Amino acid sequence: MVTLKVNGTTHELDVEPDTPLLYVLRDNLGLNGAKFGCGLGQCGACTVMVDGTAVLSCVMPVMLIANRTVTTVEGLGTLDNPGPMQRAFIAEQAAQCGYCIAGMMMRAQALLQKHPDAADAEIRTHMEPNLCRCGTHMRILKAVRRAADLMRAEAKQSALRSTP
């Protein structure tokens, strides 16, 4: 048995400990946001966050993930109430075929959570492992910058609200 905390819910799963996290997310938990691209950690389509760090879930056996906090694209918001990262990608129409986008959003989310003011060079370097075969990289970069603005604005508002 492996214990996994995914998007705030704890699951007890009867899987082989060497199963890649991606297979468990998709096959056992029905979370199909993270995609199988290359299966070799070379393309980034499977990117999710583990304890706030972007991780390639296709090469991470669940035995390394047990008792850590996993966030997938489903954890960033819902269809009715998309989170700032998702709103930014929609606003910039950053997806063409869309296969890489969940991974792109998760990698960008990990960066902006740690460094809300990440400079452009930092965003580019950080996003380097994730590939987009349609070539919408410029829109993706724009979406990440927009997401950073949205997240900063939200943080400011909630700070204002919490001030007595």
Added chain:
Amino acid sequence: MVWGRFLWGILALGALAGLGFVAYAWEREIAPIEPSQLGRFDATEIRQGAALAAIGNCGSCHTRPGGATHAGGRALATPFGTIHSSNITPDAETGIGGWSFEAFARAMRKGVDRAGRHLYPAFPYDHFTLTSEADNRALYAFLMTRAPINATALQNNLPFPLNERLLIAGWKLLYLKQGDFRPDPSKGSAWNRGAYLTEGLAHCGACHTPRNGMGAEIRGRSLDGGEVEGWVAYAINEKSPSPVPWTVDSLHFYLRNGWHAEHGISRGPMAPVTANLGEVSDADVRAIAVYVADRMGARNPTATQKTPVADGAQGAGGKPIFDAACASCHDGSRPLPFGGMDLRMSSAVHAPDPTNIVNVVLHGLSPAPGERSPIMPSYGGVISDAQIVDLLTYMRAAFTDKPAWSRLAELVAKQRARGDTLPTYSSDGHLSAPARPNARVTAW
């Protein structure tokens, strides 16, 4: 009375010695030149200078991450404090635009800037002193014909008395051996060219030779292996940890391409070195390979049979991790440079110090921007310190005939605590911009 005179005598002697030292340490200012005094440089000489600057790896230290080439500002964190590299573009105000050739050659030979100030030995003039006048002229021609960039050097952050540059003269007295390169007539011309470059401009020993408490390379331990920027530079003499002995051909290929099928890929601060050597004359890279291979000497390969690790043995806990996380690439059939290294041939697993393999497990190998390059996912986000210790203990036992590494847990914790201040490089030598862009880690 006698004692009084004695004391006075001692004081007088002390004052004289102090004056003598100041006189010794004093270097005159060399008058600045006007850009119009530079004259024209020969295109061939400029091209030679570009290649020599690549061999000397000037851009690696004199460029900050994301900054203009040679405009300086990169921080070098030493145990003594932080030193910032200077602007070596020909900007008259903030760079070396006012430097005559005489001033440039003096800096290379004896580590003194145009104004007569002693330079810190982070600038490896203990090696550059061997560079010939002709090569210095070519380097000067190349640097003085680059675009001038106005960028003021950041202040060094060194405590008293180390911030007193006059003291560096004392360091030089102990550790700087000035003089031209003396060829060994018993060796061939390639060997001599290689020795001249390796010991001089290429300053291989700056990383690959251990340093003493004064930050100087330890005499008699040349190329024994050292530490730089939080990475280990392996021994590149007869103590080389590579299980497959290096040859002239394999070194030549590795230095030129940044990888070799029997040795793996070049990473950490070696990545910009091999990226640069891919751009220079093949004969010079071959010469370096000839010299270094000779320093390594011939030896038989160490046994590289896979040793089965018994259940319950030390490191047995790492086997399932290796099988699940590493084997699909590292025990696969995809060839280098894009496939995973067969760890039975890896210097990283055979080396006495596992720092590099800890770094690579934590940070992976980042891709080169905009080109095909080897990549390894970083496991730092998921693997715990204890799991890394298990994994590396297993790998050491399974893939080498070497004794287990000691104090592994401490090292893993230390390298993880460095976080993103550890400089990581991609295969093209590109320094991944860390979150704190001026952070640079050097152990000695």
